[in-house]
Amino acid sequence: MNVKDEEQTLDILRAFDKCGFKGAILFDVPSTQFVRVNLMMLRGLSQERGLPGIFISVDRPHQYMTHLLTMHKIKSEQLVYLDVISRFSADFKVASANVSYIDGPFRIDHLTMAMNEWMKSGNGKTFSTGNCSYAIIDNLSTLLTYNSFNSVQTFLLNFLQTLHSSENMIIPLMIDSEKSGRLYETARTMCKVEIRMKDLLPEELPDITPKMTIGIDSTKR
Numbered sequence: 001m002n003v004k005d006e007e008q009t010l011d012i013l014r015a016f017d018k019c020g021f022k023g024a025i026l027f028d029v030p031s032t033q034f035v036r037v038n039l040m041m042l043r044g045l046s047q048e049r050g051l052p053g054i055f056i057s058v059d060r061p062h063q064y065m066t067h068l069l070t071m072h073k074i075k076s077e078q079l080v081y082l083d084v085i086s087r088f089s090a091d092f093k094v095a096s097a098n099v100s101y102i103d104g105p106f107r108i109d110h111l112t113m114a115m116n117e118w119m120k121s122g123n124g125k126t127f128s129t130g131n132c133s134y135a136i137i138d139n140l141s142t143l144l145t146y147n148s149f150n151s152v153q154t155f156l157l158n159f160l161q162t163l164h165s166s167e168n169m170i171i172p173l174m175i176d177s178e179k180s181g182r183l184y185e186t187a188r189t190m191c192k193v194e195i196r197m198k199d200l201l202p203e204e205l206p207d208i209t210p211k212m213t214i215g216i217d218s219t220k221r
Helices: 003-018 031-048 062-071 108-124 140-145 149-164 181-188
Strands: 023-028 053-057 079-083 098-101 134-137 170-175 193-196 217-220
Touching (some): 003 031, 031 134, 053 062, 062 079, 140 149, 140 170, 149 170, 149 181, 170 181
Parallel strands (some): 023 193, 053 079, 053 134, 079 098, 134 170
Antiparallel strands (some): 193 217
16 A cells, blocks of 8 residues: 555544544445555554454455455455355455355345344454444445345345444445435435545545545535
8 A cells, every 4th residue: 555545544544533433434436446445444444443344345346355454464364254255256266264155145135134143243253333433335236236226225224223232333334426426425325434536546435525624525414
């Protein structure tokens, strides 16, 4: 990560701080920057703050993110992966990680139930939502490829309700408002804060707007 990425990582953390580091927060991010913003979030939450969390892979196998974290020397010992897509992917990169698998993104209603069971049991691992500080889905819009809009909407509602039982968990939801407008507007009703990142240049995130002076625009709903 370059110096600008490191500065923007701190901007994101300051935005989380202003939200009290809890609850669902909607990020309007250009889809071309999803991976980059995921990486910055994990650097900030896992390494800079040393917080335990869940990374849910529905777009790319979890090995993709573990590879990036290793490449950028980002510490992630307390990160648990919930991988929904690996068994349906041709990507077989090998990487060491604390990971559990769920059988596919095609029945999102089953995914919600499986996640609930996994979170209760920890799948044999020392993990519970009670000691988890954040949960990130790599690309929520990907679920629309496999499911109806209504199914994804119901999943999102159930997902947030499940995690809201843990009072001190932050749940960033990244959606591209231009490419997935309907899903974005739906998520907007479920989030207490909206953070907009404008698509300027591939190497840059947005300029400061008047409403927030930390590099991103946050609007309480």
